[in-house]
Amino acid sequence: MLKSNGRRNTKQRQAVLAAVRELGNHPTAEQVYEVVRKQLPGTSISTVYRNLGILSEQGMLRTVTGLGREVHYDHNTGxxxxxxxxxxxxxxxxxxxxxxxxxxxxxxxxxxxxxxxxxxxxxxxxxxxxxxxxx
Amino acid sequence: MLKSNGRRNTKQRQAVLAAVRELGNHPTAEQVYEVVRKQLPGTSISTVYRNLGILSEQGMLRTVTGLGREVHYDHNTGxxxxxxxxxxxxxxxxxxxxxxxxxxxxxxxxxxxxxxxxxxxxxxxxxxxxxxxxx
DNA sequence: TAATATATTAGGAATAGTTCCTATTACTGA
DNA sequence: TCAGTAATAGGAACTATTCCTAATATATTA
The missing domain is CATH 3.30.1490.190 (Ferric-uptake regulator, C-terminal dimerisarion domain)
Known part of the structure; x- marks a missing residue:
């Protein structure tokens, strides 16, 4: 859980995680941003990046690199x-x-x-x- | 050979290839640039990038991606x-x-x-x- | 060797993806 | 309900790379 690491459970963070899961097919930060903005229009791209990083660090997402210039994010951490x-x-x-x-x-x-x-x-x-x- | 593809054999191109071979350990474009500049001080970074691309295309070098943000270049094409x-x-x-x-x-x-x-x-x-x- | 055609160059601007900075906001525990 | 601080928006900065343009150099041909 996030809280055990002194992390807060903000609605932006929830929306980022939900977007990666919802999109399913290894979205980039930009693609996550598009989806999150629909739900929380004020969200900034730096917030998306920060949360993708934190969620990966906590093991709730996996980063997929080496498939091109962009980093992709995967809800399947296996x-x-x-x-x-x-x-x-x-x-x-x-x-x-x-x-x-x-x-x-x-x-x-x-x-x-x-x-x-x-x-x-x-x-x-x-x-x-x-x-x-x-x- | 380069010429069979309508390519010219410039001293900059020779220097780029020589630098990758000389450096040996999978240099980045920037590292190649450092070495080339010692021999041909006027060389620009865009010339280094262009030649690394052409030499890779011709099969004289290999690009190594997926090891981080930068592209690395390898003289070992096997x-x-x-x-x-x-x-x-x-x-x-x-x-x-x-x-x-x-x-x-x-x-x-x-x-x-x-x-x-x-x-x-x-x-x-x-x-x-x-x-x-x-x- | 000289002339010609064009590939290549230097230099800098532009781009893409990402990270960093700062003042403000909003969770969370007490 | 309040204080402490993690997180935020917005934009600047950064890094690696590509693109642009006028000038130059190489290779072919005469």
């Missing part, structure tokens, strides 16, 4: 990867399990103590593949 | 991954081979036609791990 369409940018979950992850030897990691693995796929989504083939 | 230190930012090659890659089923990929996989590791390099433990 272990999984993503595939992004190189045409339309749509992002889809890839349910890699631990045993499907690459097997690593210590020597490959140059002595680094591993903290995280990020696996991103890029491809063409079915819709874009079809549309682009027709032309 | 198949491999990277591990980045969460403290000092140092990047090291990880020699994952194809058979160590995750095995994917079509269903996981939501029907996307796969174009690329990017696997990034984050960790603590031996030096940072030791230094931070002492304190």
């Amino acid at each position: 272990v999984h990867s993503h595939v992004k369409c190189s045409s339309c940018g749509r992002i889809c979950d890839v349910m890699l399990r631990r045993e499907d992850m690459p097997r690593l030897t210590e020597e490959w990691l140059c002595g680094y103590i591993l903290e995280g693995i990020s696996i991103n796929f890029i491809g063409k989504c079915p819709e874009c593949a079809e549309r682009e083939e027709i032309r | 198949v491999h991954s990277h591990v980045k230190c969460s403290s000092c930012g140092r990047i090291c090659d990880v020699m994952l081979r194809r058979e160590d890659m995750p095995r994917l089923t079509e269903e996981w990929l939501c029907g996307y036609i796969l174009e690329g996989i990017s696997i990034n590791f984050i960790g603590k390099c031996p030096e940072c791990a030791e230094r931070e433990e002492i304190r």
Whole structure:
């Protein structure tokens, strides 16, 4: 819970979390902002960024980086990867399990103590593949 | 070769490629710029960016994204991954081979036609791990 | 070697995404 | 209900990168 960390439960924070969950498909900060503004018109983009950061820090959201310039936010905080369409940018979950992850030897990691693995796929989504083939 | 694509072989372009090779450890555009300026003081940062782009396009360099906000450039264009230190930012090659890659089923990929996989590791390099433990 | 066509350049403006700053507001616990 | 302080709006600042334009340099051709 937020309060245990000295955080307050403001309506802006609630709206940001709700927007990420409602949008579902890995929205960017800008997309969250659009939705939040409908409910709380006065909300500023910096408030959205601040709350996305705090909610991620508290483990209520997950940040998804490495899929382009923008950071995406995911309400699904479990272990999984993503595939992004190189045409339309749509992002889809890839349910890699631990045993499907690459097997690593210590020597490959140059002595680094591993903290995280990020696996991103890029491809063409079915819709874009079809549309682009027709032309 | 560059010329077969209507490209010219300018001294700035040569210097950019040489700098990436010389630096070795996955430099950013800014780091390449620093080195190039020593040899060709008048060179502008936009020339560095343009040439990094062209050289990557020609397959003479590889761009490494997903390790942070900046793009890194790699003179090693073969198949491999990277591990980045969460403290000092140092990047090291990880020699994952194809058979160590995750095995994917079509269903996981939501029907996307796969174009690329990017696997990034984050960790603590031996030096940072030791230094931070002492304190 | 000289002339020509055009790819490339320097320099700076512009852009996108994000973070930072400050005075004001509004939660929360007492 | 009040005090303490986390959070806010609004905008400035920042960072990495791309875009623009007139001038320059390279490669081809004569």
